[in-house]
Amino acid sequence: MNIIMLPEEESWKELCLRPGLPGKDLETVVKSIISRVKSEGDKAVYYFSGKFDGVVPENLKVSYEEILKSEAHIPQSLKNAITTKGVRCWRKSVAIEKVGLYIPGGSAPLFSTLLMLGIPAKLAGCGEIIVCTPQGKDGKVNPLILYTAHLLGIADIFSVGGAQAIAAMAYGTETIPEVYKIFGPGNQYVTKAKELIQHDGIAIDMPAGPSEVLVIADDNASAEFVAADLLSQAEHGPDSQVIMLTTSNITLEKVKSEVDKQVQLLPRKDIALKALENSRLILLPTIDDCIDFSNLYAPEHLIINICDANSVTGMIKNAGSVFLGSFSCESAGDYASGTNHTLPTNGFAKNYSGVSTESFLKKITFQEINAEGIRNLGPSIELMAEAESLSGHMNAVSVRLKSLKND
Amino acid sequence: MNIIMLPEEESWKELCLRPGLPGKDLETVVKSIISRVKSEGDKAVYYFSGKFDGVVPENLKVSYEEILKSEAHIPQSLKNAITTKGVRCWRKSVAIEKVGLYIPGGSAPLFSTLLMLGIPAKLAGCGEIIVCTPQGKDGKVNPLILYTAHLLGIADIFSVGGAQAIAAMAYGTETIPEVYKIFGPGNQYVTKAKELIQHDGIAIDMPAGPSEVLVIADDNASAEFVAADLLSQAEHGPDSQVIMLTTSNITLEKVKSEVDKQVQLLPRKDIALKALENSRLILLPTIDDCIDFSNLYAPEHLIINICDANSVTGMIKNAGSVFLGSFSCESAGDYASGTNHTLPTNGFAKNYSGVSTESFLKKITFQEINAEGIRNLGPSIELMAEAESLSGHMNAVSVRLKSLKND
Numbered sequence: 001m002n003i004i005m006l007p008e009e010e011s012w013k014e015l016c017l018r019p020g021l022p023g024k025d026l027e028t029v030v031k032s033i034i035s036r037v038k039s040e041g042d043k044a045v046y047y048f049s050g051k052f053d054g055v056v057p058e059n060l061k062v063s064y065e066e067i068l069k070s071e072a073h074i075p076q077s078l079k080n081a082i083t084t085k086g087v088r089c090w091r092k093s094v095a096i097e098k099v100g101l102y103i104p105g106g107s108a109p110l111f112s113t114l115l116m117l118g119i120p121a122k123l124a125g126c127g128e129i130i131v132c133t134p135q136g137k138d139g140k141v142n143p144l145i146l147y148t149a150h151l152l153g154i155a156d157i158f159s160v161g162g163a164q165a166i167a168a169m170a171y172g173t174e175t176i177p178e179v180y181k182i183f184g185p186g187n188q189y190v191t192k193a194k195e196l197i198q199h200d201g202i203a204i205d206m207p208a209g210p211s212e213v214l215v216i217a218d219d220n221a222s223a224e225f226v227a228a229d230l231l232s233q234a235e236h237g238p239d240s241q242v243i244m245l246t247t248s249n250i251t252l253e254k255v256k257s258e259v260d261k262q263v264q265l266l267p268r269k270d271i272a273l274k275a276l277e278n279s280r281l282i283l284l285p286t287i288d289d290c291i292d293f294s295n296l297y298a299p300e301h302l303i304i305n306i307c308d309a310n311s312v313t314g315m316i317k318n319a320g321s322v323f324l325g326s327f328s329c330e331s332a333g334d335y336a337s338g339t340n341h342t343l344p345t346n347g348f349a350k351n352y353s354g355v356s357t358e359s360f361l362k363k364i365t366f367q368e369i370n371a372e373g374i375r376n377l378g379p380s381i382e383l384m385a386e387a388e389s390l391s392g393h394m395n396a397v398s399v400r401l402k403s404l405k406n407d
Numbered sequence: 408m409n410i411i412m413l414p415e416e417e418s419w420k421e422l423c424l425r426p427g428l429p430g431k432d433l434e435t436v437v438k439s440i441i442s443r444v445k446s447e448g449d450k451a452v453y454y455f456s457g458k459f460d461g462v463v464p465e466n467l468k469v470s471y472e473e474i475l476k477s478e479a480h481i482p483q484s485l486k487n488a489i490t491t492k493g494v495r496c497w498r499k500s501v502a503i504e505k506v507g508l509y510i511p512g513g514s515a516p517l518f519s520t521l522l523m524l525g526i527p528a529k530l531a532g533c534g535e536i537i538v539c540t541p542q543g544k545d546g547k548v549n550p551l552i553l554y555t556a557h558l559l560g561i562a563d564i565f566s567v568g569g570a571q572a573i574a575a576m577a578y579g580t581e582t583i584p585e586v587y588k589i590f591g592p593g594n595q596y597v598t599k600a601k602e603l604i605q606h607d608g609i610a611i612d613m614p615a616g617p618s619e620v621l622v623i624a625d626d627n628a629s630a631e632f633v634a635a636d637l638l639s640q641a642e643h644g645p646d647s648q649v650i651m652l653t654t655s656n657i658t659l660e661k662v663k664s665e666v667d668k669q670v671q672l673l674p675r676k677d678i679a680l681k682a683l684e685n686s687r688l689i690l691l692p693t694i695d696d697c698i699d700f701s702n703l704y705a706p707e708h709l710i711i712n713i714c715d716a717n718s719v720t721g722m723i724k725n726a727g728s729v730f731l732g733s734f735s736c737e738s739a740g741d742y743a744s745g746t747n748h749t750l751p752t753n754g755f756a757k758n759y760s761g762v763s764t765e766s767f768l769k770k771i772t773f774q775e776i777n778a779e780g781i782r783n784l785g786p787s788i789e790l791m792a793e794a795e796s797l798s799g800h801m802n803a804v805s806v807r808l809k810s811l812k813n814d
Contacts (some may be wrong), residue, residue, distance in 0.1 A: 001649075001666060003659065004689045016704040017408040018415045018753050019496045019646045019685045020614060030570045030599040037574035052596075055546045057566035060582045062548055062685040089745045094724060098697050127547055139462045141469055144794060153608040153673060155471060163437045164455035167444035171641035174449045180758035189459075192437040195606055201614055202757040207605070222810070235799035239426045243409075252410065254786040259408060262742035267798050278426045283566035297423040298673040313773060317501060317777070321427060324775040327807055331777055332661045332741035335791040336784045339772040346425050351503050351587035351735045365746040366720060368731040377743045382802040384742045386703040387551060391674050392642035393738035396635040400734055 005341040013252035033280050076294030078383050085358075086373025091198050093361040095125040096203075098177065100169035102152075102184035105161055109142035110185075112334060116341050117183045117355065118152040123209045132169060132178060134161025161186075166193035170202045183342070183355065205355050209346025210216050211329055214299035215254070216290045218306040219248035223325055226251070227258030229303055230279070231272055238274035243297065244281045245290040251282050297359075298349040301330045320349045409673040441788040463648075493780025500768040502532040505584065507576035508561075509591030512518075512568055512655065514770050516549035519741060523748050524590045524762065526560040533766030536561050539576060541568025562596060566591075574639075577609045587614070590749070590762065612762050616753025617646040620737055621706035622727035623697045624662070625713040626655035632733055634659070634665030635685070636710055639681055639738050645681035651688045659688050698722045705756040708737045727756045781807050 007015060010045035036044040039321035040061060048057040101117045109327060114131065121129050131149055135141050141159050149157055151382055158176050160168060166186075171192075172178030181203040182194060184284045191208045198204060212234040217226050231244040246252050263272050284290050291312055294302055306312075309324040320343030322332055334341045342355035353359075369377065449467060456461040458661040472596075508524045511517055521538065524592060538556055542548050548566050556564055565583050567575060577600075581587030588610040589601060601611045620640040624633050628732050637649040651658050673702050691697050698719055701709055705725035713719075716731040723729060725749030727738055741748045749762035762767075776784070784805045792800035 001683050001686045001688050003663065004687055006690055006692065008475055012700055012703055015687065015689065015700075016754070017606070018619070018648055019586055026595055026599050027603075030596055030603060031594070033570040034574040034577075034600060034603055037571050037580065038578045041575075041579075042583075043565055045571045045575050045580055046584070047539075047568055048569060052569050052571075053541055053682075054675070055542060055544060057542050057546055057644040060565050060567055060580075062564040064555065066547075066585055067553045067557050067562065067564065070550035073550035074623055075553045087739075087744050097724060097788065098690050110795060112791060134456075134460055135462060137462060137465050138474075141462055143477035143480035145471065146480050150474050150477065153473065154812065155441070159469055160422055160452055160456055160467055162431065162445050162455060162459050163440040164452045168448075168452050170441075170449075171445045173444065173452055173467075176449075176452070181439060187438055188433055191434050193441060196434075197615070197746045199602055201753060201758075203412075203753050203755075207608055212425070212778040222806075224806050224810075225803070227808045228799070229529070230798075232799040232803040235797060244494050248754050256408065256410065261591040262802065265742055266802075267796070270473060272799065278409050279408045280411055280422065281408050282422065283413055285413065289497060293422075296419055301800050310775070316522065316771065317504060321772040321774070324773060325777070327778055327781045328774055328776040329781075329807060330779070331792055331797075331803045332494075332784055333772075333774060334800060335788045336496050337776060337780075339498075339774055346608060348608050348610075349769070349771075350542075351608075353767060354772060356498070356770065358770075362756070362758065363763065363765075364723065364726050364756075365726070365728040365740075367735055367740060367746055368717070369735040369744060371734055373744075374734045374736075374739070377739055380736055381742045384519060388517060388519060389674070390639075390642060391740075392635070392639040392679065393548070393741060395669070395673075396639040396738045398737040399629075399631050399635045400736060402601060403631075 013166045053254060078387055086370045086376055087367065089365065089367045091240045091363050091365050094364055095127065096129040096181050096360055097126065097361060098179040099126045100179035100182045100184060101129065102165060102186055102190060103133040103145060104186050105136060105142065109144045111144045111148040112341065114145060116147045118149070118154055120340070120355065120357040123153055126360050128177065128179070130156040130158065130169065130179060132160050132165035132176070133160045135159045158385060163189040163193035166190055166197060170197040170200065183359070185342070189221055189368060205342060205359055206344050206352045207346070207348055208233045209348070210241065212222050212241045212299055212345055213303060213366055214243045214245065214294055214302040215296055216287065216294065217244060217246045217251050218287065219251050221305040222326060223254035223258045225316040225329070226255045226305060227262050229329055230259060231266060232329070233301065234272040234275035234279065235266055235268040238271055239278070240275040242275065242279045243323055245284055245293055247284060247287060247290065249283060252283055256281060287312065294319065298347045300343045300345040300349065303328065303330060310322040318350045320344050320354050351404060371404055375404060420630045434491065438568045441650040441712050448505055468524070483757065485794055493783055494774065497770065498770050498772050499768055502534065503588050503767055503769055504533065505535040505586040506533045506767060507574060507589045508538045508585035509589060509593055509595050509597060510552060511567055512543060512549065513681050514614060514652070516551045518551045518555040519748065520591060521552060521555045521559070525556070525561055527762060527764040529559055530764045533767050535584065535586070537563040537565065537576065537586060539565045539567050539572035539583070542566045550643060560635050570596040570600035573597055575602060577607065590766070592749070594731040603613055605719040611750050612749060612766055613759045614753070614755055617648065617757070618643040619752055620708040620710060621650045621652065621701055622636055622710040622712060623694070623701065624651060624653045625694065628658055628712040629733060630658060630661035630665045632736070633662045634669050636736055637666055638669055641679040641682035641686065642675040645678055646685070649682065649686045652691055654691060654694060655698065657691060659690055663688060683757045694719065701726065705754045707750045707752040707756065710735065710737060725757045727761050729750050729782060778811055782811060786806045
């Protein structure tokens with residue numbers, strides 16, 4: 001072991017370095033494994049098992065008989081599970097110290113996104129909150145963004161956008177400090193940069209895709225409301241997608257003509273029309289089918305504009321944010337109702353949550369074991385560690401149990 | 408918009424497809440932006456801002472004067488924040504439907520990892536839990552793994568390891584079903600594969616690195632205990648790292664000789680000796696310095712073996728799991744005390760939490776706004792949407808407010 005006596009604080013960062021991690025070759029090998037499994041399925045799995053493990057299983061799936069037979073191999077002592085005294089465990093939420101918020105500029109100053117990210121960051125208690133946002137054509141950051149940041153008590157605002165903003169927050173520059181987690185939407189360069197910097201251990205809020213809404217409407221729904229809701233998403237970008245599921249032929253027809261009518265009045269009409277090309281009005285037999293389809297689609301925003309919308313909430317498995325009833329329009333959630341508008345898109349609602357105060361916290365577990373605790377737990381730990389062939393783990397318990405015998 | 412009448416269920420998956428996402432060229436461009444910002448800092452940021460935005464800010468950091476001046480540009484109506492009646496919002500935890508657990512085989516059957524992942528997955532209520540684990544040299548999966556899976560009520564076990572196992576769970580094969588989130592440790596191929604499949608939206612528990620422990624010991628700590636704790640991590644792998652911080656010269660010397668003595672007795676001595684080459688015993692002036700250093704290192708496991716360990720817990724900012732006092736050895740947390748042993752390594756404790764039941768859940772927000780609610784919130788939403796130049800968002804509110812005026 002290396003012994004270091006009273007190191008200067010400047011050297012601490014270097015002393016915190018981990019042993020080097022593997023490089024580029026590994027990525028090439030693993031990429032080719034992934035691509036072959038993706039295209040060839042089981043065949044590729046058998047091939048690589050043979051190549052790397054030197055042995056190919058008879059069947060990929062372990063049979064139920066083999067699972068049942070396994071019990072015969074396990075000694076009774078190892079089977080005895082335990083609960084015990086003298087052990088105190090707890091879990092504490094601690095704010096992520098340094099976070100970066102990316103606020104897109106582009107065609108509109110998204111100060112609402114700054115509210116949606118800055119408020120939970122402040123509530124969580126993050127020590128250092130920085131904002132990167134592109135300047136406008138006048139070389140200035142939009143005053144709405146500055147005013148909102150000031151309201152939130154955020155003073156570190158950097159006038160930069162795009163992939164270079166994400167890279168700067170990930171690695172730090174002379175002017176822009178590095179952060180541990182980066183939040184916020186952006187164009188495809190921003191999205192790709194957020195994806196790539198994760199390889200160096202910087203966390204991100206969630207993967208991103210174009211915005212989307214799925215509306216479930218019955219024959220009671222106002223076609224005017226539904227069309228307005230569909231268009232409120234369609235105007236986001238040409239790659240946005242809006243979907244309506246309905247059980248009513250009449251609603252479908254009415255919504256179609258309302259969309260055609262309302263879209264003409266939008267300043268962002270060209271964008272919305274492009275998005276409508278990717279969009280769908282789908283007739284399905286029952287509301288249950290609509291919910292099943294929606295769970296498969298896993299929409300960012302799900303508007304349930306049917307009689308008694310509350311009756312179906314229990315069936316919703318995959319969605320970012322759900323809007324119930326005819327007055328719950330999605331733009332309410334975008335700005336003012338209280339839920340967060342930073343939500344999983346592109347089907348990621350299957351496995352990701354929207355941003356919340358939790359997104360700015362991490363959890364640390366604590367435990368305190370006293371002499372009674374280690375006496376109770378110790379023998380089980382020794383057995384389990386031994387069964388995993390980890391004698392050092394066992395020994396850390398054994399030296400303690402031995403010291404108690406000497407008492 | 409595309410109209411689809413009563414589609415067959417087989418076509419639903421295709422109907423759920425989003426518009427195509429950008430490809431390889433984008434990755435090359437963004438990689439080069441990231442690498443130049445990483446090496447050249449501000450200079451590269453200015454360069455790319457000029458190149459892509461056509462305008463270079465005078466200063467990257469927005470001045471405090473400019474922030475203060477921004478208020479003058481904002482109309483009073485837009486400044487009025489609001490709270491309101493007629494709006495009901497809530498948040499619901501829903502299990503991730505399909506999860507995959509990777510259990511390494513290699514030199515030891517890690518059934519404890521199966522417990523640490525399988526128990527929270529079951530508690531969360533995940534509908535489909537599958538396990539991939541490599542077979543042993545006899546072509547069979549270790550019975551300890553099978554027995555533990557059976558205890559947990561998991562029957563879908565696949566005999567495959569490595570990057571091909573991760574790829575199979577991410578994309579599905581004829582035999583192995585695809586899942587939405589993949590958990591579990593593994594070698595560098597497994598780690599790299601988990602990193603890469605995220606690009607396709609499959610979630611993972613956390614980025615991985617070699618296991619590590621940091622022990623803070625004062626002159627009261629038993630050198631025998633400290634040495635055993637250091638070695639219990641060192642035996643994990645040649646790339647593991649163990650660190651002791653102490654305020655006592657005597658403890659440092661004693662621990663050094665204890666490590667040299669105890670390591671000779673370990674069956675995994677060769678591995679441990681290799682890990683010790685990366686490892687450090689560091690003398691620091693005070694316990695506060697030790698905690699500061701530890702917060703910078705952000706250890707996976709932090710053992711605080713000092714008098715009154717509880718007095719410093721409030722200062723701990725970055726750690727995976729913390730062990731307080733002389734009897735709280737890390738192997739207790741690995742097997743039996745109740746905390747989870749799937750923890751962030753490699754400094755990721757700065758921005759990631761260990762696995763818990765929460766890791767198998769996602770949160771969906773719900774909202775229900777009635778006529779009173781939209782009357783109260785509506786005008787603010789209209790103002791904010793207009794300020795962001797999103798007329799479609801504004802219109803979704805306007806059509807509803809208009810319908811209420813007609814009442």
